[in-house]
Amino acid sequence: MKGMQTLDYMNFLTPYLAIDSNALMRNIHRMQEFSRRVDVNVRPHVKTHKCPKIAKLQVEAGAIGVTCAKLGEAEVMVRRGIHDILIANQVVDRSKLVRIAELAKVADMKISVDNPTNVQAISEAARYMSSSIGIIIEVDIGMGRCGIRSKEDAVSLVRLIKSLPGLRFAGLLGYEGHIVLVEPRSVRLENCTQANLKLVEVAEHLEKNGYKTGIVSGGGTGTYDMTGQYEGITEIEAGSYVFMDSCYAKLGLPFEQSLFLVSTVVSAPEQGVCVADCGLKTATSEFGYPEPAFLLTTRGGEKPALTQLSEEDIQVKILSEEHAILRISNPELGISVGDKILMIPSHICTTVNLYNEYHVFNSGSFVEKWTIEARGASY
Ligand SMILES: Cc1ncc(COP(=O)(O)O)c(C=O)c1O
Numbered sequence: 001m002k003g004m005q006t007l008d009y010m011n012f013l014t015p016y017l018a019i020d021s022n023a024l025m026r027n028i029h030r031m032q033e034f035s036r037r038v039d040v041n042v043r044p045h046v047k048t049h050k051c052p053k054i055a056k057l058q059v060e061a062g063a064i065g066v067t068c069a070k071l072g073e074a075e076v077m078v079r080r081g082i083h084d085i086l087i088a089n090q091v092v093d094r095s096k097l098v099r100i101a102e103l104a105k106v107a108d109m110k111i112s113v114d115n116p117t118n119v120q121a122i123s124e125a126a127r128y129m130s131s132s133i134g135i136i137i138e139v140d141i142g143m144g145r146c147g148i149r150s151k152e153d154a155v156s157l158v159r160l161i162k163s164l165p166g167l168r169f170a171g172l173l174g175y176e177g178h179i180v181l182v183e184p185r186s187v188r189l190e191n192c193t194q195a196n197l198k199l200v201e202v203a204e205h206l207e208k209n210g211y212k213t214g215i216v217s218g219g220g221t222g223t224y225d226m227t228g229q230y231e232g233i234t235e236i237e238a239g240s241y242v243f244m245d246s247c248y249a250k251l252g253l254p255f256e257q258s259l260f261l262v263s264t265v266v267s268a269p270e271q272g273v274c275v276a277d278c279g280l281k282t283a284t285s286e287f288g289y290p291e292p293a294f295l296l297t298t299r300g301g302e303k304p305a306l307t308q309l310s311e312e313d314i315q316v317k318i319l320s321e322e323h324a325i326l327r328i329s330n331p332e333l334g335i336s337v338g339d340k341i342l343m344i345p346s347h348i349c350t351t352v353n354l355y356n357e358y359h360v361f362n363s364g365s366f367v368e369k370w371t372i373e374a375r376g377a378s379y
Pocket of ligand 1: 045048088175177180219220221222237238239240241349
């Protein structure tokens, strides 16, 4: 929102997602500057934006490839020319594995595993398609989700991987998702150090047994710098830094909000209350309600004016399917029907998945739309 000159935000059907392209590029470059400074690779998680255009901007800026959550995301990325892919989740269905093996004919495909049956199934799919798939062992580093629970399990999985055709042992992956929002930063750092130690200990144990690990991936947006500087971590898999959201904004990270949910005030039924046209179908709320950030007003044909909003001015109180009910604490805002409110989503990754496209703006001028091609590709 820096250096705003024109205000094309008025001109589109709301609710929609608006990207501030300058802020987006600053976020991408800040992550890559960090990567160069501390000598760690960045493989951004595309689950956040699900958009090959943005993935390409990240790769052009220096990312070594992308991390995907799902086969569906990987297919979109490969189709659009991104050829170094790490799927950070387990994929077990044969039909999905065959599709991954097919992608592996044109792309460097890596997939996370945590059990031997899955490793065998991946080998069969790779053999069936005559391709080769990189296997990443996921290590549980405290989140209690997927991932092997002991370093001995890593050794037996690597032995199995090396004994089967169509597979390459490509490295380890951890994700400290239970820590990324911990405050204060000093406690987050302490927790993150313990989590990374678990991951690196597995890598060292494998080395002792004669196996080179290659990739050791970790890090979310809230811990990217801690994990990125941890000895033994080779790449960062953070995703949200590219857009940010109101949860991550509270951590004081060096990334800016680059994506806004633009809504229209459709009712101002009493003093201190207005209603906007976004709701549960257009903004997720598992981490809280979206936060109003800017008010865009047009008064009697005047040039539109943009006012920055704070929590003291106005707050979302309730979301129903298609409505956001807002309490206005600052009457001087003079909010009326037809005004636009630009909001910061509370959880960017799930909100993005509700939309088909981004509207991209440069200093308030509309530039173009980008399709969220992997939207809904949750298979
Ligand atoms: C496996 C994995 N890696 C990395 C991330 C990082 O995400 P973010 O940067 O959004 O914190 C996530 C988030 O869900 C994840 O599941």
